[in-house]
Amino acid sequence: MTPQSFLKTLKTAKQTYPFSIYKLLLNSSSINQTLDSPETPLSDLNLSTLRRILSDPDIKSWKCISLFNFILENPSLFSFQPDLRTHLSLTFRVLSERRFSYAKELLKPVAIDDILRYPFNVIVSSVIDECGCEKKVVGRFFNSMMMVYSDNGKFSEVVEVFEYMKNNEVKIDEKTCTLHLLNLKRCDQMELARDFFSLMVESxxxxxxxxSLTVVVTVLCCNGEITRARELVEEMGLVKGVKANIVTFKSMIGCCVKRWDFEELDLVLKLMEKESVMLDLDSYKVLIDGFTSYGKVEEAERLVLMMHDKKLRVESYLYNLIMNGYSRFGLVEKVIELYSEMSSRGVTPNKDTYWVLMNGLCKAGKVCEAMSFLNELQVNEFEIDEEMYSTLSEECYRVGMIDKSLEVVAEMIRDGFIPGATICERLADSLFEVNRKEAQMLITIVVKCGIKPKSCSQYGLK
Structure with a gap:
């Protein structure tokens, strides 16, 4: 509000109302909210005058709201309290100006306050008696009522408002219904969410x-009712012409994958195809994760190829998931093949890629190949962690590569890790047979690191 229009409003109020009311208007809407309140009740202001002020077009609505709130917050200064009619009058005024947040704040006392609230049927009676507003403003009023009840957990009252609006042909905003469903989901009121959606459909x-369909599908999936969710999507498409989108389907896909319900997943994917809804990047990721965790590695690999065909960005971790899946089945050749494919398709390997490769090769007894990837890992300046070092040193020892195992342990110590006592003892036992000095040096280093091997005494160490 400009200073000029502000002064004009005050000038109008000063000419129309007693000075005490003009002063109250000025103080109650002060930007600094420093109220110069009189110590004795204001006799100049009564309920009738307040109604006249609140409906006065020459006084800005924001000043009316400030005055109204000031009266509510300072009841001892006034010989009256605003009644329901006054609340509603100001609410309809701000709704006609599309000030919805103000309207909801004004409705809270009469809708949910423990002392001031009125039953919904009483509010309706007052609206019918007093309202001379346009039909669209009446619609805004009842939609606001629904949201006030919903936001404050008065869910049975929401149904009451909905039924009234339906029976009296008051326009119900679909956004209001969706927001209410979200509130029910947020409050874990899954049964009420299903019931309200049924009410919407049957109305x-x-x-x-x-x-709103997506919210309810998510609710059903959270309860494990995937089949019901899919059937609802089909029903809404046929009966209401409401077509599910990728967000709707992602809820069902995620639920199927999480529960490893691949039979239902197949039906969901077929429905997607029927509805011409395409998988997006996130959907592919969820599916690949689910397939690999269950062991359906070939299906996951097929999806990655589809992503490449559709020019979607394939991240290295998706390849890592599939490579790890093949590694669990001992198919190390497929792991190497996928690693080569990554490079040819421009997907950069990360540290986890090398770990999957080395771990898989070690399990297959191909330790030399695993060590070559260790060198590649170092060339690419990836950090090698303790688990990698431990696995490689143990696998090298297991296949008789004592010198390589010793090299890995030495590098491990240089990087600040403490090797396991078992591998150090085994290495020492092997090395003492051919080179006692080197073995004793290894044991000494390990002991200085805080580990005391079981066979320490046989090496002359305390």
């Missing part, structure tokens, strides 16, 4: 949208 009103 015959055009309030069901893909957004």
């Amino acid at each position: 015959g009103i055009d309030v069901v949208t893909v957004y």
Whole structure:
């Protein structure tokens, strides 16, 4: 509000109302909120005058709201309290200006306050008696009522408002219904969410949208009712013409994958194809993760190829998941093949890629190949962690590569890691047979690191 219009409003109020009311208007809407309140009640202001002020077009609505709130917060200064009619009058005024947040704040006392609230039927009666507003403003009022009840956990009252609006042909905003469903989901009221959606569908009103459908599908999936969710998507498409989108399907895909329900997943994917809904990047990631965790590695690999065909960005961790899956089955050749494919398709390996490769090769007894990848890992300046060092040193020892195992242990110590006592003892036992000095040096280093091998005494160490 400009200073000029502010002064004009005050000038109008000063000419129309007693000075005490003009002063109260000025103080109650002070930017600094420093109220110069009189110590005795204001006799100049009564309920009738307040109503006249609140409906006065020459006084800005924000000043009316400030005055109204000031009266509510300072009841001892006034000989009256605003009644329901006054609340509603100001609420309709701000709704006509599309100030929805103000309207909801004004409705809270009469809708949910423990002392001031009125039953919904009483509020309706007052609206009918007093309202001379446009039909669209009346619609805004009841939609605001629904949201006030919903935001404050008065869920049975939401149904009451919905039924009234339906029966009296008051326009129900589909966004209001969707927000209410989200509130129910947030409060873990899954049964109520299903019931309210059924009420929306059965009402015959055009309030069901893909957004409200998606919320309910998510609710059903959270309860494990995947089949019911899929059937609902099909039903809404046929009966209401509401087509599910990728967000709707992702809820079902995620639920199927999490529960390893691949039979239902197949039905969901077929429905997607029927509805011409394409998988997006996130959907592919969820599917690949699910397939690899269950052991359906070939299906996961097929999806990665589809991603490449569709020019979607394939991240290295997706390859890592598939390579790890093949590694669990001992198919190290497939692991190497996928590593080569990564490079040819421009997907950069990361540290985890090398770990999957080395671990798989070690399990297959191909320790030399694993050590070559260790060198590549170092060339690419990836950090080698303790688990990598331990695995490589133990596997080198297991296949008789004592010198290589010793090299790995020495490098491990240089990087600040303490090798396991077992591998050090085994290395020392082997090395003492051919080179006692080198073995004793190894044991000494390990002891200085805080580990005391079991066979320490036989090496002359305390």
